[in-house]
Amino acid sequence: MSLETAIAQTELTEKNKEELIEQFERTVPEKSENKDIGVKHDPIYRTSEWYTGSGQIFPGKDGRSFEVSATYRLTAKVKLIDGVFDPLNPTLAEIYNSRGRCVAVIDETVNELYGGVVRRYFDTNEIPLEMQMIRAWEADKTPETVHRILAFLGKDGCDVSRNEPVLVIGGGVLTDVAGLACSLQHRRTPYVMVPTTVIAAIDAGPSPRTCTNGKQFKNSIGAYHPPVLTLVDRTVFRTLPTGHVRNGMAEIIKMAVTDDKVLFELLEKYGQRLIETHFATTEEDEELGEIADEVIYRELFSYMKHEGTNMFETYQDRPHAYGHTWSPRYEPAAGLMHGHAVSIGMAFGATLATMMGWISAAERDRIIALIRTLDLAVYHPILEDIDLMISGQKNMNRKRGDGGLWAPLPRGGIGNCDYAREVPQELLEAAISEHQALCATFGDGGAGVEMYLRDLGLE
Numbered sequence: 001m002s003l004e005t006a007i008a009q010t011e012l013t014e015k016n017k018e019e020l021i022e023q024f025e026r027t028v029p030e031k032s033e034n035k036d037i038g039v040k041h042d043p044i045y046r047t048s049e050w051y052t053g054s055g056q057i058f059p060g061k062d063g064r065s066f067e068v069s070a071t072y073r074l075t076a077k078v079k080l081i082d083g084v085f086d087p088l089n090p091t092l093a094e095i096y097n098s099r100g101r102c103v104a105v106i107d108e109t110v111n112e113l114y115g116g117v118v119r120r121y122f123d124t125n126e127i128p129l130e131m132q133m134i135r136a137w138e139a140d141k142t143p144e145t146v147h148r149i150l151a152f153l154g155k156d157g158c159d160v161s162r163n164e165p166v167l168v169i170g171g172g173v174l175t176d177v178a179g180l181a182c183s184l185q186h187r188r189t190p191y192v193m194v195p196t197t198v199i200a201a202i203d204a205g206p207s208p209r210t211c212t213n214g215k216q217f218k219n220s221i222g223a224y225h226p227p228v229l230t231l232v233d234r235t236v237f238r239t240l241p242t243g244h245v246r247n248g249m250a251e252i253i254k255m256a257v258t259d260d261k262v263l264f265e266l267l268e269k270y271g272q273r274l275i276e277t278h279f280a281t282t283e284e285d286e287e288l289g290e291i292a293d294e295v296i297y298r299e300l301f302s303y304m305k306h307e308g309t310n311m312f313e314t315y316q317d318r319p320h321a322y323g324h325t326w327s328p329r330y331e332p333a334a335g336l337m338h339g340h341a342v343s344i345g346m347a348f349g350a351t352l353a354t355m356m357g358w359i360s361a362a363e364r365d366r367i368i369a370l371i372r373t374l375d376l377a378v379y380h381p382i383l384e385d386i387d388l389m390i391s392g393q394k395n396m397n398r399k400r401g402d403g404g405l406w407a408p409l410p411r412g413g414i415g416n417c418d419y420a421r422e423v424p425q426e427l428l429e430a431a432i433s434e435h436q437a438l439c440a441t442f443g444d445g446g447a448g449v450e451m452y453l454r455d456l457g458l459e
């Protein structure tokens with residue numbers, strides 16, 4: 001299109017015209033232009049206040065080819081907040097007031113417990129609310145659930161704009177599937193996350209990794225699309241079953257072992273009380289409340305420092321994958337709760353790291369002791385299914401780019417880790433035997449409390 005046509009076809013202000021002329025001059029390259037210089041395209045007419053992007057085009061010297069390179073920037077904020085649905089709390093109202101409505105997706109159980117509170121919040125703030133309830137069991141983590149959410153967000157439902165942040169309220173399952181639906185709606189629609197479980201608050205909620213389960217592998221179909229804002233309000237942990245509070249602790253332990261020794265020590269000292277009191281929400285305890293906030297904040301900061309800044313998981317130095325190398329295969333096969341599958345993976349990883357000389361036996365025992373003190377599992381006989389473990393390892397190797405397994409394991413003391421590029425079959429088998437023998441010395445064989453999923457089957 002010529003510049004004249006571009007101007008004629010657009011309703012332009014004088015300023016826009018100047019910008020367009022300037023841009024046009026910059027973007028039409030000389031045929032022989034040096035590839036190293038390239039032409040920068042500065043975009044105009046921004047349509048999203050959440051995402052920005054720009055790029056460069058490099059003409060080839062042959063006049064028959066060119067290369068495009070583009071980057072985009074996203075900003076994801078995470079905030080600890082008290083009383084997110086207290087009608088006097090302005091945070092959500094400030095986001096949705098100017099849009100004239102709020103389109104929300106809420107977990108079915110959370111709707112039963114907090115739906116009224118959420119509706120009252122938007123009523124009081126005079127913001128129309130369009131809220132869809134979604135059953136989000138582990139068994140519902142499927143492309144069909146993503147389709148249901150898309151039908152609600154899309155033209156047949158609310159016709160959400162690409163600049164309108166969807167509000168997502170729920171646990172890790174809803175976070176994953178609703179985040180994926182938002183990534184597909186208009187190819188990228190922003191969303192605000194209010195996580196309601198510990199796992200969602202400290203891990204799945206702010207995570208860029210949205211997904212559904214694949215056929216054999218958990219979480220294998222998805223897109224990188226973090227919420228633009230995550231509001232973590234621990235008061236909602238009050239209504240969680242204690243088993244789910246414990247389940248979330250596993251993800252906190254993983255960051256403590258691999259990245260934050262202070263966090264590890266806080267868990268050793270206060271972990272049990274935090275589980276008992278659902279992070280100081282079922283009992284009035286101001287001091288424990290401050291500890292709860294510190295634990296949540298330290299974990300989130302450590303996790304997002306690695307996960308939030310490594311968009312597309314291009315780099316495999318990912319400490320938060322500790323405990324997640326073999327578990328995606330054995331977790332669904334054994335019907336385990338996610339946290340227990342991860343804690344078994346972490347305990348096994350500690351045994352493996354000891355055999356590799358990366359940590360001492362005393363450090364391994366300290367890691368396993370912390371996991372056990374919090375009643376999380378450290379062993380399951382499914383580890384002895386060597387074919388499953390090997391095939392899981394192969395799949396993980398492929399998933400991580402085929403350049404290595406890059407299994408994060410503790411190394412150099414609590415609070416540090418390194419990455420095992422390969423774990424040969426003999427070492428894997430020897431580590432399983434060693435870990436089995438170690439866990440056989442525990443009266444319960446290394447089992448955890450309420451370690452199995454209850455919502456496996458659909459009625």
Ligand SMILES: NC(=O)c1ccc[n+]([C@@H]2O[C@H](COP(=O)([O-])OP(=O)(O)OC[C@H]3O[C@@H](n4cnc5c(N)ncnc54)[C@H](O)[C@@H]3O)[C@@H](O)[C@H]2O)c1
Pocket residue numbers: 107108109110113136137138141170171172173174176196197198199200203204207208209210211218219236237238239240241244247251338
């Ligand atoms: N994307 C990521 O990076 C990431 C990270 C960790 C975990 N995950 C995924 O998260 C999922 C596990 O998350 P989860 O443990 O939150 O499970 P979940 O979403 O199934 O929630 C657990 C149960 O608690 C209920 N619930 C939610 N909030 C409640 C509340 N405040 N009070 C009472 N009940 C409440 C839910 O309805 C559900 O029955 C797994 O599928 C896992 O793969 C994803």
